[in-house]
Amino acid sequence: MKIISFEGVSKIYNSHSIALDNVTLAIEQGEFVSLAGKSGAGKSTLLKLLIAEERPTKGKVLFENKDVHRLPAGELPKLRRQIGMVFQDYKLLPDRTAYENVAYAMEVAGIEDQYVKRDVPQVLELVGLSNRTKNFPHELSGGEKQRVAIARALAQRPDMIVADEPTGNLDPLNTFEIVKLLLKINELGTTVLLATHNKEIVDSLERRVVILDQGKLVRDEEKGKYLIT
Ligand SMILES: Nc1ncnc2c1ncn2[C@@H]1O[C@H](COP(=O)(O)OP(=O)(O)O)[C@@H](O)[C@H]1O
Numbered sequence: 001m002k003i004i005s006f007e008g009v010s011k012i013y014n015s016h017s018i019a020l021d022n023v024t025l026a027i028e029q030g031e032f033v034s035l036a037g038k039s040g041a042g043k044s045t046l047l048k049l050l051i052a053e054e055r056p057t058k059g060k061v062l063f064e065n066k067d068v069h070r071l072p073a074g075e076l077p078k079l080r081r082q083i084g085m086v087f088q089d090y091k092l093l094p095d096r097t098a099y100e101n102v103a104y105a106m107e108v109a110g111i112e113d114q115y116v117k118r119d120v121p122q123v124l125e126l127v128g129l130s131n132r133t134k135n136f137p138h139e140l141s142g143g144e145k146q147r148v149a150i151a152r153a154l155a156q157r158p159d160m161i162v163a164d165e166p167t168g169n170l171d172p173l174n175t176f177e178i179v180k181l182l183l184k185i186n187e188l189g190t191t192v193l194l195a196t197h198n199k200e201i202v203d204s205l206e207r208r209v210v211i212l213d214q215g216k217l218v219r220d221e222e223k224g225k226y227l228i229t
């Protein structure tokens with residue numbers, strides 16, 4: 001089943017820059033897809049359209065067969081729980097521990113206490129942070145902070161994880177560890193869309209690669225390499 005479908009999607013922020021140019025793309029449930037391309041190619045724009053943070057100038061974006069730009073405003077929080085977002089800068093609450101960062105997101109989503117207590121240790125264990133639950137973000141390494149952010153997304157039981165340059169602030173070792181974690185999450189059944197301009201990551205994955213260049217989808221290959229034509 002298709003989880004995402006972009007149908008002839010363009011995004012023009014202003015007349016000088018066409019951020020996405022007539023992009024058509026479908027992703028099946030369970031896939032691991034890298035979205036690659038140079039800085040400015042349109043990767044983040046594509047992800048923002050997916051979570052309805054930006055509107056397309058033209059075309060349609062479907063998530064689980066629903067046009068995300070026609071959802072009633074009240075359904076947007078649900079969409080953004082179904083699509084767990086992970087960012088380069090982690091976006092953790094600085095005055096809350098790893099445990100509290102994950103728990104807080106669940107509480108905001110209206111999840112009952114008993115489930116919060118059950119699930120937070122579980123997701124923190126899944127990302128390898130059982131020994132860091134009481135630490136604040138400033139006490140964690142970059143890789144650990146990103147693991148908290150991933151745990152926070154997973155706690156919502158998303159259908160999909162969308163990561164926008166999640167390793168952009170990490171050294172090569174931590175980069176590799178985060179990519180391994182995303183692969184593990186995918187193996188457990190969650191669709192993953194990973195936006196990155198990191199050639200080494202894309203080449204090492206041997207998974208599907210979609211490449212954007214100046215807003216155009218220029219390649220889409222199973223087990224692709226990061227080649228810009
Ligand atoms: N809010 C915005 N207003 C105007 N132009 C934007 C905005 N966001 C992105 N752009 C432009 O759209 C293009 C694609 O940007 P982006 O999607 O951030 O690319 P990437 O994530 O691949 O680096 C770039 O030319 C960028 O300058």
Ligand SMILES: [Mg+2]
Pocket residue numbers: 043044045164165
């Ligand atoms: Mg970007």
